Amino acid sequence: MDLNWFVCFLGAAVVAGTPLVLATLGELITEKSGSLNLGVEGMMYMGAIIGFTTGLQTGSPFFAFIGAALAGILGAMIFGFVTITLRANQIVTGLTLTMFGTGFAGFIGTPIIGERAPQKIIDTFVKVKLPLLGDIPVIGEIFFNQDYLVYLTYILIILVGFYLYKSRYGLNGTIVGENPKAADSLGISVIGYRYLHLAMGGALCGLAGGYLSLIYVPSWQDSMIAGRGWIAVALVIFSKWNPYRAYIGALFFGGLNIVGFRLQQFDLPVSTYLLDALPYLMTVIVLVFDSMRSKSRSHAPAGLGTPYFREER
């Protein structure tokens, strides 16, 4: 286990963490405004298939990812219409969205199974070493010798952080999530912000799906997402609704998820089956230690999961 091993491993962890962090950011924004959308897996599937088919049709990386984001938004809007406008239960609706999105992708994807993403898209997203930053020893190799979407993810994390903490709109959205009644009396549109945050969240989840189908795997397969949407839901809680911590969480989980393959080379006296459980066990352990240390209040938005109706007495 030399330095090179660690650099290779961490570089891979950055890639493995990228779809996770995109989806986690998406769910984080959504939850900040008070909607608990458990349909992340479904939106990722929708983004993955629409992104992939758009890519096949147009051959354009740009349109492919726009398509992926739009598909995610479509899923989020279905969720929004049913839970915000029609006021249905968020948890059931989210689970239904997962069922729907998985079916949607499988259905549309059947005729293009095994098809490969267009060469132009594959070529666009090869690893590119950034000037200067990429020359930093170790760090540069790990973080700044990646594909463009990884870089875009760095920017998105900062943008989301800026939006949530520094911009008026983001603060309004946060108030909606913490106390919709107060937001309403301040003249902030609860419904408007919840839709807005859902749409942004959906777009990010769609991008996460697109990353998997267009860059990570680059061909269409049925079991593309394989539970990563659920991990994203967990990572939001893990991150305490903080976009920067979300990145650390996604790297941590993404890394643990693939470290087993690399540890097998060392013939450890541990069953490889138990190594498979490592990411989940470690998440539990870190979470428990964290709560032991801080015994903190819940970081969840106070209004999370509860619908708000002005007219109700």
Next chain:
Amino acid sequence: MARIVPLENCSMAKKVRIRVFAILMAFTLSGFLLLFLGHNPFEVYASMLDGGLGSSYRVKETLIRTIPFALTALGIGLSFRMKFWNIGGEGQIMMGACSATFIGLNFQQLPSFILLPLMAIAGMIGGGLWALIPAFLKVRYRTNETILTLMLNYVALKWITYLQYVLWRDHEAFGYPKIPNLVKNAQLPKIFGLHIGVLLVPILVIGIYLFITYTKKGYEIRVIGENEATARYAGMPTSKIILGTLFVSGGICGVVGMIQVAGVNMTLSIDVSNGVGYTAIIIAWLAQLNAIAILVVSFLFAVMVEGGSYIQTVFQIPQAAASLLQGLILFFVLGSEFFIKYRVIRDRKTRIVTEGEV
């Protein structure tokens, strides 16, 4: 401008109208999907019902499927009442199945009437302990239970995989990854053509209904669900109640695992739960945690799942289309609740203007 106001006392007839309309809408929309696939939607719907209820064999299969749905929903419903978001039904089923199988494989010389209760108790303990882990951490350190129960589902799945492929692999199976089948003694006897686990359903439905509605403990659970601080202020031992309830909640899921092993599959495999733990969440919510409603919704769900599976075989409808269809139906049913709980009133001013224009 339109306003939305809560609707008190929606009449039965109106509720029926709204639900029929919602389901018809869902069927219409998915009908286009089926037309697109080249099927006659009416034939498909007919055979969907046929697949769920069309013969005594099918009704039996639907009932067998209802059992794990209803029991698991009842189990996790208990913790939901306390606003303890236990989404670990899946893992609790697997761990219950695992400990029941352990007894079933190692004490197979025992007579049935001793072995089966032992297995059920083991299942209850296995599932219960698995649910106690997040409950304890939540009570002691306020660790988020949603993420814990979700992660523990994965840990349970990996554990069963390990058992199936390594630890408990049947050495007579030529290296195939298979846990030995349970012997006759360890299999649930049949009653009316169904395994005896079916009796648990009415017992638990009525038991839980009475428990929640009439007992002190049930009352305490409801209070904790309303407001934990109030409960503590009122002098209730909230931690103890949460731990106890979660043990029972997980224990019921664990018994489901035992039933699926000893009554349905006759062996333990990684497919033992196969999503029941997640479906049960939808069921528990749709039934608004009411024990009797859970039974009804579980049955309807079982009809939908059995019917959905049947049309795949009959019409070669891809599985993806079937889950798309189920998703659509659920969306419409969920959305239709709005028209039962609320009505839209248009302000008079607007109405006059519109009328004037007409």
Next chain:
Amino acid sequence: MKKVLCLFAILLVLSPLFAGGAQEAEKEDEFKVGFVFTGPIGDNGWTQQHNAGRLAIENELGVATLYKESVPNTQESAKVMRDMIAQGAKMIFATSFGYMDYMLEVAAENPDVAFFHCGGYKNSENAVNYLGKMYQARYLSGIVAGLKTETNKLGYIAAFEIPEVVRGINAFTLGALSVNPEATVEVTWTHNWNDPPNEKEASFALIDNGCDVIAQHQTAPANLQAAEARGVWGVGYHADMNDSAPEACLTSPYWNWDPFYVAVTQEVMDGTWDANNYWGGMEDDVIRLAELGKNAPAEAAAIVEEVAASLVDGSFEVFAGPLYDNQGNMILADGESMDDFAKLGMGFLVEGVIGNIEN
């Protein structure tokens, strides 16, 4: 609560209305063949190849078929088989190991239906097992990989430590060693049949460790895509995966169920089926090696062709003595060969494989 009851009532009221139509759908009495699939048809691998065989039955014999995708390895599979028989299926192909006991249960209830289970070991009068000697083509692909490698380190990502997978790893290794005695094969277990992103990561782990040809026993061509992204090579499986990564793909051993499925269906229809197990190989064209890719070593084609011919005419056996496992134990002495029974339950890795089987 009431509303749920309502919903229920509606469904019950509507049911007779629908039931009339349903009986019509079931009246057909023609000969049908049912397929129980473990994954989706679109898995790009195992199930897709079985489905190709199903389509061959439809096209070549004009026989109607039924199928159901993603059937879990539980009692559920028995239900699906019964549904198919109720639809008129006279033959059932169950294409996953976990269906075996449930198939035998349904077979006992339906003595006039013929049952075929892919890759198991229990039989009855009307239920048999079938499988292909994939290891033959694996051996050939090992030859190609052994000639290609520059680092003499081959990688192999594999799902689970079961005999079918182990046989493939061993055959691949023996093939590589036959042309390149320096070669080693490093195995990484993924414990998942179908999770393309993780398969890709497992491949990267091997490539980072110096392997320059990655073979696989998974479902998707993720190993090839990983190899292509890193400028090394790979070997596909299940289908000819050349199109998934034309630069990296050296060749693919693959299943061709058509001849077996068509022939055995014809036999059952004619009443000449003898209810024997089937283990066909390249000699029956059930197993094939795909045409070598554009970056395959030039000298490989001739060697592969020669060895393939000797496999087909039976003059050469992949598993023959002297054979040692990677713990140094002798498995077969010089001149000994292995019977089908031992092959079917293979539970050791041959010398040259880096990796182990947990027990």
